[in-house]
Amino acid sequence: MKSSKLQGIYEQRKGRRRVLLTRNITPGKTVYDEKLIREGKIEYREWNPRKSKLAAFLMKGGNQVGIKEGYTVLYLGAAYGTTASHISDIVGNGGFVFALDFAPRVMRDLLFVCEERKNMAPLFFDANKPDEYKNKIARPVDVVYMDVAQKNQAEIFLKNVEMFLKPGGFCLLAVKARSIDVTKKPGVIFKEIRRKLEEKLIIVDYKTLEPFEMDHAMFVCKRRC
Numbered sequence: 001m002k003s004s005k006l007q008g009i010y011e012q013r014k015g016r017r018r019v020l021l022t023r024n025i026t027p028g029k030t031v032y033d034e035k036l037i038r039e040g041k042i043e044y045r046e047w048n049p050r051k052s053k054l055a056a057f058l059m060k061g062g063n064q065v066g067i068k069e070g071y072t073v074l075y076l077g078a079a080y081g082t083t084a085s086h087i088s089d090i091v092g093n094g095g096f097v098f099a100l101d102f103a104p105r106v107m108r109d110l111l112f113v114c115e116e117r118k119n120m121a122p123l124f125f126d127a128n129k130p131d132e133y134k135n136k137i138a139r140p141v142d143v144v145y146m147d148v149a150q151k152n153q154a155e156i157f158l159k160n161v162e163m164f165l166k167p168g169g170f171c172l173l174a175v176k177a178r179s180i181d182v183t184k185k186p187g188v189i190f191k192e193i194r195r196k197l198e199e200k201l202i203i204v205d206y207k208t209l210e211p212f213e214m215d216h217a218m219f220v221c222k223r224r225c
Helices: 053-059 082-091 104-116 153-164 186-198
Strands: 009-014 017-023 036-039 042-047 072-076 096-101 120-124 141-146 165-176 201-208 216-223
Touching (some): 017 053, 053 082, 053 216, 072 153, 082 096, 082 120, 096 104, 104 120, 153 165, 153 186, 186 201, 186 216
Parallel strands (some): 072 096, 072 141, 096 120, 141 165
Antiparallel strands (some): 009 017, 017 042, 036 042, 165 216
8 A cells, every 4th residue: 555646545556457545534434335445553445436537537647636635625516425435535534525416316325425424514506506505615615626417517617616716726627528519529528628717727637537437538727826
């Protein structure tokens, strides 16, 4: 077990396979049947890149995410809490994750995850309407992470970044090209998203997520100070 270049993220080699892990803040408990690995008194959770776009981004060589111990993160589109739970591990008990989703089918599972993790709170709101939840979140946050499969993904992202993110803070956008326009090639969609983001933010990293997620990309940006 060794620390990666990114704070709070660990690596292990299993033959030729590289495995990502986070330190489990709820020892003995899993979120999505991930493997638990104990080393001394510390327990780690395997981070599956086929079930987490952030892990896929890291496996593709992403080297900046801006998420650190003690940080507050606004997670838009938390779904079942898979990736949000690993972010919860990274920020630790001194940090906090606001996990927002609007799909009734996922809220039950997300609620269970948040009940086990005292540094997570579920928010049942539409990410396209930040005015409705602005008073539920301690502002500004250190990081905004968004994985919302909507046609106007970039606009939703920028709206939330402007309202919640601290100057100089990191923000990450997972883009699903087919949710924006099924008639265009994903590469064309990603270029259009890049242009929109560059008008407001500094793009510090970008990766497509194949073979873990088809027609997806991750943009890592910083808000200008």
